[in-house]
Amino acid sequence: MNSTLATLPAALAGLTVIIIVLWDAFEAIILPRRVTRRIRLTRLFYRATWQPCSALLRRLPPGKKREKYLSFYGPLSLLLLLLVWAVGLVAGFATLLWALAVRLNVPAETTAFGTYLYMSGVTFFTLGFGDITPATSLGRTLTVIEAGVGFGFLAIVIGYLPVLYQAFSRREVNISLLDARAGSPSSAIELLRRHGESDSLDDLNNLLREWERWSSELLESHLSYPLLCYYRSQHDNQSWLASLTTIMDTCALIIAGVDGVRAWQAQLTFAMARHAIVDIAQIFNSAPVAPDRDRLTPEDTIRARKTLASVGVVLHDDDAAAQKLSELRQMYEPYVNALSCHLLMTLPPWVPATEGADNWRTSAWGRISAGLEVSPQSQARDDEHVW
Helix, strand or coil, rough: CCCHHHHHHHHHHHHHHHHHHHHHHHHHHHHCCCCCCCHHHHHHHHHHHHHHHHHHHCCHHHHHHHHHHHHHHHHHHHHHHHHHHHHHHHHHHHHHHHCCCCCEECCCCCCHHHHHHHHHHHHHHHCCCCCCCECCCCHHHHHHHHHHHHHHHHHHHHHHEEEEEEEHHHHHHHHHHHHHCCCCCCCHHHHHHHHHHHHHHHHHHHHHHHHHHHHHHHHHHHHCCCHHCCCCCCCCCHHHHHHHHHHHHHHHHHHHHHHCCCCCCCCCHHHHHHHHHHHHHHHCCCCCCCCCCCCCCCCHHHHHHHHHCCCCCCCCCCCHHHHHHHHHHHHHHHHHHHHHHHHHCCCCCCCCCCCCCCCHCHHHHHHHCCCCCHHHHHHHHHHHCCC
C-alpha cells in the first residue's frame, strides 16, 4: 500500500508529461490556427532559447555577421524542439512503466530506472533490439502504445518539414522579386520612383494585388507555424518584415494621394497587410510601441518629393494628405517596430540613404553584364557566397 502511494505521483507525472507533449505537438504541427493559450511547452521553449540568444547577438552591430548567426536560430530551434518532444515522450513512458513496477525480462533481480528509460527509447524509435521486454500484460500494452506513438510522431515530423519549407519558399519568392522593383534594402520611395521612371505607374495595381495575396498567405502560414517568423531571408538587407513594411509604406502614400494612381487596390492591400502584421505581433505578445526615431522626418519628406517629382510622380502635399498619411502610419508602424525589436529585423527606410547596388548586381557576373566595373571589394564580397 505504501509502495503504491509512493509511486502514484510518479505515474501521474509520467502520464502528464506524455499528454502535455502530445497536445503541444498537435497544436504546433496539426492544428491550423493560432493558439491563444499563453502557457504552452513550445512557447516556453522559444522564450527560454530566443531571449538569451537575441540578448547575446544584440551586442553585435546590425549587418552580415549578426544576420549570419541569426539565420541559424530558426532551423536549430526546430531540431531542438523536436528533440525536446522526443525526450519528453521517452522519459514520460519510462516514468510510467517504472512507477507501475512493470516486470521486465532482465537478468538483474532489481530493475533501475535507467533500464526502463533504455527500453522506452528502444520502443519509441521502433529499434526492436529485443534484449529487454516487458513480462506483464500491462507492460506489453504500454509498450505497444509507445511504439505506435513513436511511429506516428516520426511520420508526422517527416511530413511536417516539407510543408514548413514550402511555406518558407513561397514567402521568399515575392521578397526576391521586390529587389529589382524597390532596391536593396527596399523602400517605398524607390518603388514609386522606379515605376515612375519607367512610366509604369499603372502596373502598381497588379503589384499590390500580388502582395495582397502574399500577405494573406503570410498570415495563414505564420499563424499556423510561428517558427517561420524566425527564418531569415538569403540576403542580410532583406526580410519578410522589411518587405511587408515597404508595401504598407507604399500603400499609405498612395492612399494619402499620388497623382495617376488609384487608391482602391492600395486600400485592399493595406488592410490585408495590417491584418497580418497585427496578428503576428500577437503571437509573440509584442505590444505596439512607436519607433524611437521617426522613420519619415520632414527632411525625408522634402527629399522624397524632389526625388519623385524628377520622374513625374507627384505626391499630394496639402494638410489633408499629410494628416491621412500620419493616421495610416500610426495604424501599423508601432506593430512593425515591436516585431523589429523582438526579431532583430531592421526596418526599411522610406527614402534610400545612398544609391547602392541591388542584390542582383552584387555578383561579379551581374556587374559585368550590367556594364559595371568589378572592384576588388565587390569581388571579395562575392567570394563569400561561393561554396
